[in-house]
Amino acid sequence: xxxxxxxxxxxxxxxxxxxxxxxxxxxxxxxxxxxxxxxxxxxxxxxxxxxxxxxxxxxxxxxxxxxxxxxxxxxxxxxxxxxxxxxxxxxxxxxxxxxxxxxxxxxxxxxxxxxxxxxxxxxxxxxxxxxxxxxxxxxxxxxxxxxxxxxxxxxxxxxxxxxxxxxxxxxxxxxxxxxxxxxxxxxxxxxxxxxxxxxxxxxxxxxxxxxxxxxxxxxxxxxxxxxxxxxxxxxxxxxxxxxxxxxxxxxxxxxxxxxxxxxxxxxxxxxxxxxxxxxxxxxxxxxxxxxxxxxxxxxxxxxxxxxxxxxxxxxxxxxxxxxxxxxxxxxxxxxxxxxxxxxxxxxxxxxxxxxxxxxxxxxxxxxxxxxxxxxxxxxxxxxxxxxxxxxxxxxxxxxxxxxxxxxxxxxxxxxxxxxxxxxxxxxxxxxxxxxxxxxxxxxxxxxxxxxxxxxxxxxxxxxxxx
Numbered sequence: 001x002x003x004x005x006x007x008x009x010x011x012x013x014x015x016x017x018x019x020x021x022x023x024x025x026x027x028x029x030x031x032x033x034x035x036x037x038x039x040x041x042x043x044x045x046x047x048x049x050x051x052x053x054x055x056x057x058x059x060x061x062x063x064x065x066x067x068x069x070x071x072x073x074x075x076x077x078x079x080x081x082x083x084x085x086x087x088x089x090x091x092x093x094x095x096x097x098x099x100x101x102x103x104x105x106x107x108x109x110x111x112x113x114x115x116x117x118x119x120x121x122x123x124x125x126x127x128x129x130x131x132x133x134x135x136x137x138x139x140x141x142x143x144x145x146x147x148x149x150x151x152x153x154x155x156x157x158x159x160x161x162x163x164x165x166x167x168x169x170x171x172x173x174x175x176x177x178x179x180x181x182x183x184x185x186x187x188x189x190x191x192x193x194x195x196x197x198x199x200x201x202x203x204x205x206x207x208x209x210x211x212x213x214x215x216x217x218x219x220x221x222x223x224x225x226x227x228x229x230x231x232x233x234x235x236x237x238x239x240x241x242x243x244x245x246x247x248x249x250x251x252x253x254x255x256x257x258x259x260x261x262x263x264x265x266x267x268x269x270x271x272x273x274x275x276x277x278x279x280x281x282x283x284x285x286x287x288x289x290x291x292x293x294x295x296x297x298x299x300x301x302x303x304x305x306x307x308x309x310x311x312x313x314x315x316x317x318x319x320x321x322x323x324x325x326x327x328x329x330x331x332x333x334x335x336x337x338x339x340x341x342x343x344x345x346x347x348x349x350x351x352x353x354x355x356x357x358x359x360x361x362x363x364x365x366x367x368x369x370x371x372x373x374x375x376x377x378x379x380x381x382x383x384x385x386x387x388x389x390x391x392x393x394x395x396x397x398x399x400x401x402x403x404x405x406x407x408x409x410x411x412x413x414x415x416x417x418x419x420x421x422x423x424x425x426x427x428x429x430x431x432x433x434x435x436x437x438x439x440x441x442x443x444x445x446x447x448x449x450x451x452x453x454x455x456x457x458x459x460x461x462x463x464x465x466x
Contacts, residue, residue: 001044001050002053003057003072006045006054006075007071007298007299009042009044009045010075010078010299011298012042013038013042015256015257015258016041017034017038018255018257018264019257020034020038022255022257022266029095029114031093031095031096032092032096033089033096039086039089046079046082046083047083048160051076051079051080051161054072054079055076057076058072058073058076067296067297067300067443068297070443071296071297071299073176073177074176074300074304077173077176077177078299078303080161080169080173081173083157083160083161084157084169087153087160088153088154091146091153095146095147095150098143098146099112099113100112100114102115103139104116104135104139105135106132106135113136113139116132116135117136120132120133120136137386137388140386140389141387147387148391151394154166155364165365166364167364167365174401177304177305177306178307178401178405178445179305179445179448180445180447182361182401185401186357186358189354189355189357189404190354191460192350192351192354192460193355195460195464196347196350196351199347200347203340203344203346203347204344204347204382206340206343206344207340207343211337212273212337212338213335214271214273215273215332215338216276216332219330219332221267221276224329224330225279227329228283228329229287231425231426231427232434232435233428233431233432234287234431241261241263242263242289242290243262243263243264243265244264244267244286245265245266246267252266252267252282254282254285254286254289256302263289263290265282265286267282273320273334273338273342274345277317277320278317280316280317280319281314283316284312284313284317285309287312287434288312288438288441289301289302291435291439292438292439292440292441293439293441296443300441300443301441301442302441302442304443304445305442305444306399306403306406307401307402307404307406307446308406308446310403310406310407310410311406311409311410312410313406313410314407314410314411315410318414319425320334320342321342321343322423322425324423325425328423328426348381349403349407350404350463351380351381352381352400353407354400354404355376355377355380356393356397357397357401357404358376359373359393359394359397360394360397360398373390373393374390377393405446405447405458406446408459408462408463409449409458411463411465412450412456412458412463413453415455415462415465416454417430437449446458
């Protein structure tokens with residue numbers, strides 16, 4: 001398949017997958033097996049023959065424009081990653097079924113693991129909570145062998161692609177999409193954990209045993225979104241390619257139904273400051289989707305360095321810590337307990353991302369045993385995890401690298417915007433700069449974007465000083 005043909009099929013696959021997700025086939029499960037019709041229809045996109053053809057095309061790209069070269073690299077990485085996903089597809093489907101089918105007996109009825117897990121958060125009775133946790137953990141323990149098999153199948157698929165190991169494939173992936181050396185960044189993660197240990201423990205101690213009430217209970221998210229965009233000079237009702245659907249339950253997220261002409265944002269507004277962080281982060285990401293230039297290759301409109309998408313998430317979500325913005329936009333002053341909870345959450349998320357990267361790299365390169373991973377989580381995050389939870393952390397490591405670098409770049413961009421415009425969320429000139437940055441889509445990796453903006457190389461210093 002020639003690259004232009006592949007690009008068209010790639011766009012069709014993204015649109016079909018978004019439509020399927022909107023139809024609700026993805027239940028509340030961390031695994032995402034494709035429906036058989038979609039898998040069969042688009043299986044050529046991640047065959048070994050196609051991967052090899054894309055590799056040869058990338059090798060012949062030296063005379064093409066930089067944006068075309070990067071687009072080819074994104075397509076090759078996409079094909080390789082989905083080749084590995086196809087190898088684990090049957091186990092993914094089995095794990096998905098085990099988590100979403102009613103297998104756990106409770107009070108005379110059977111419930112799915114995802115349902116029981118959702119009960120634990122609001123449950124206040126200690127005895128009930130302990131019993132639910134015991135039954136859920138017993139169910140998870142029965143699935144650990146499947147997770148171990150899944151890891152081994154992924155490693156075999158990487159070797160079928162010509163890599164020495166899963167770590168070698170991930171290193172090549174990181175170099176192509178992010179322009180970074182994975183081993184060097186793992187070392188940076190270790191330094192980050194060492195330098196933030198004291199601040200993290202202080203924040204966690206301050207937030208311990210506090211149960212803040214919801215300060216946003218009577219605020220409307222739709223009003224905030226419209227007012228924030230108006231402050232930038234962006235009129236939401238003029239974005240004809242963007243459809244926003246508000247509902248009380250169901251899937252929340254950004255869906256490219258037809259790339260890039262039809263972008264849908266499904267919003268489920270629960271209460272609590274955690275949901276507001278997610279809401280503001282998605283608002284920034286949907287704006288990137290809405291403003292991404294249609295002149296870019298289709299793969300650079302929705303794929304590339306994951307840290308770029310995470311940057312917008314962190315940048316807008318960080319507005320909840322801006323006291324002047326909260327007072328002006330929502331007439332709200334956060335209670336001290338909420339402020340402490342936000343601070344502890346921020347440190348926890350970035351340190352968790354850093355350790356996930358280190359743990360995955362150690363497991364993939366040196367076959368670290370689960371006990372070593374468990375000890376690391378206890379030491380750096382104060383969490384004691386089961387074998388099932390450790391495998392879940394390894395699965396999430398693919399997103400952790402982008403999340404960590406996105407947090408660092410967002411802190412640098414926030415300082416840059418504040419230096420130029422003061423309270424930048426109310427500045428139309430800041431909005432112009434953001435539109436220009438959104439317009440580039442995923443044309444650049446996060447490190448190069450930082451240099452182009454003028455905030456220097458991507459390092460932890462801006463985040464530590466923020």
